[in-house]
Amino acid sequence: MKKLLGHFDHAVLSMAGIRIFSGLLEITAAIIMLSLNDVKKAVVVNSMLAVVGPLIFISTMMIGLISMADEISFSKMIYIAIGLGFILFGIYK
16 A cells, blocks of 8 residues: 555645545535435534635645745745635635
8 A cells, every 4th residue: 555655745645635534524414414304404514514624725735835835935935825814714704
């Protein structure tokens, strides 16, 4: 297994793993919604996903940015951080 995954960059592998976990979480939430068969309870489950989604986004971005920190200038990092802030502001406002 190590030989199979050995040629992937560790940061990319971590980011993909977090996204796979996020996808499994989404599928599990959909199954829970179907099993509950109630709109109010489904909205509660969906609201929990609304909290988890941005956390997944932030964590994958941070892994990527940390791994590219030596390749990107400080001013570009500031622009990326501002863009990330705008995305989060747009989600929550």
